[in-house]
Amino acid sequence: xxxxxxxxxxxxxxxxxxxxxxxxxxxxxxxxxxxxxxxxxxxxxxxxxxxxxxxxxxxxxxxxxxxxxxxxxxxxxxxxxxxxxxxxxxxx
Amino acid sequence: xxxxxxxxxxxxxxxxxxxxxxxxxxxxxxxxxxxxxxxxxxxxxxxxxxxxxxxxxxxxxxxxxxxxxxxxxxxxxxxxxxxxxxxxxxxxxxxxxxxxxxxxxxxxxxxxxxxxxxxxxxxxxxxxxxxxxxxxxxxxxxxxxxxxxxxxxxxxxxxxxxxxxxxxxxxxxxxxxxxxxxxxxxxxxxxxxxxxxxxxxxxxxxxxxxxxxxxxxxxxxxxxxxxxxxxxxxxxxxxxxxxxxxxxxxxxxxxxxxxxxxxxxxxxxxxx
Numbered sequence: 570x571x572x573x574x575x576x577x578x579x580x581x582x583x584x585x586x587x588x589x590x591x592x593x594x595x596x597x598x599x600x601x602x603x604x605x606x607x608x609x610x611x612x613x614x615x616x617x618x619x620x621x622x623x624x625x626x627x628x629x630x631x632x633x634x635x636x637x638x639x640x641x642x643x644x645x646x647x648x649x650x651x652x653x654x655x656x657x658x659x660x661x
Numbered sequence: 662x663x664x665x666x667x668x669x670x671x672x673x674x675x676x677x678x679x680x681x682x683x684x685x686x687x688x689x690x691x692x693x694x695x696x697x698x699x700x701x702x703x704x705x706x707x708x709x710x711x712x713x714x715x716x717x718x719x720x721x722x723x724x725x726x727x728x729x730x731x732x733x734x735x736x737x738x739x740x741x742x743x744x745x746x747x748x749x750x751x752x753x754x755x756x757x758x759x760x761x762x763x764x765x766x767x768x769x770x771x772x773x774x775x776x777x778x779x780x781x782x783x784x785x786x787x788x789x790x791x792x793x794x795x796x797x798x799x800x801x802x803x804x805x806x807x808x809x810x811x812x813x814x815x816x817x818x819x820x821x822x823x824x825x826x827x828x829x830x831x832x833x834x835x836x837x838x839x840x841x842x843x844x845x846x847x848x849x850x851x852x853x854x855x856x857x858x859x860x861x862x863x864x865x866x867x868x869x870x871x872x873x874x875x876x877x878x879x880x881x882x883x884x885x886x887x888x889x890x891x892x893x894x895x896x897x898x899x900x901x902x903x904x905x906x907x908x909x910x911x912x913x914x915x916x917x918x919x920x921x922x923x924x925x926x927x928x929x930x931x932x933x
Contacts, residue, residue: 599867605794640792643719646929
């Protein structure tokens with residue numbers, strides 16, 4: 570079986586980078602707001618749709634999400650969530 | 662059992678105990694007054710405890726520190742207000758509160774509590790937009806918001822007419838001003854029910870949603886409390902008994918901000 574080759578917008582397990590971020594935010598913000606946050610900040614800060622986010626865009630996307638998370642859960646929890654995401658994406 | 666579940670059970674138990682005690686003493690107005698006093702103490706202390714715990718969760722300068730700091734200040738001042746009412750219940754059973762000297766400090770407490778709570782609620786309702794998220798309001802939401810706002814304004818007009826009639830002595834003036842300040846703040850708070858519940862709806866399925874649901878429900882209960890004379894009329898009970906039963910909603914209305922604070926703290930600290 571030939572392993573799936575990751576494109577620039579997908580992780581080795583085949584999920585888009587935006588999906589990974591959305592799945593991490595969903596338990597906290599709910600599915601609608603997690604999706605809305607990705608759409609809002611990938612469009613406004615990176616100038617592209619969430620599904621077009623590449624591995625290279627991830628640090629900028631996480632930085633863009635930080636102020637929103639700071640407002641809704643405080644800086645400590647925001648930092649923890651973003652650190653978990655960085656760790657999850659580090660090996661991709 | 663998680664702290665979140667313990668907090669929910671505590672709030673439910675407080676309200677259930679209050680209701681059971683009112684039902685048990687429904688034919689005894691003096692006992693019902695004592696029950697309301699005890700229930701008010703327990704609920705307002707719980708409300709203050711949870712709100713202060715939430716405020717202490719966030720670092721200085723953070724948006725939510727300001728939100729919960731204001732809600733906590735309002736809740737603590739409500740405890741002080743409860744102490745004044747309690748002092749009156751226990752020391753002057755035959756005197757109308759408006760004739761009591763306690764009406765002056767109560768004016769100060771109520772004004773400060775309402776200012777803090779209303780500003781805190783406004784900031785909580787604005788938190789979603791402040792975070793940079795922007796979801797256009799639907800026509801259904803706008804209709805609901807307009808209906809609740811109209812009811813709040815109607816309540817305000819009816820209540821202000823009652824309160825502005827009694828300026829014949831300094832104590833009565835202070836008492837009337839207390840009522841008017843409270844009414845104006847209630848109107849502002851009730852108008853914010855829909856925006857707060859909308860945030861909860863937008864975050865449905867997420868752990869944070871519970872915070873906004875509970876604060877919004879607290880305001881809904883205050884709306885029921887403010888409409889109690891209208892709600893009591895069609896009930897098949899003596900008016901005083903119906904009012905005594907509806908008065909119980911004040912218990913969860915006071916304790917819910919504390920529950921919301923504990924929920925927020927548990928989400929932020931990652932324990933829920």
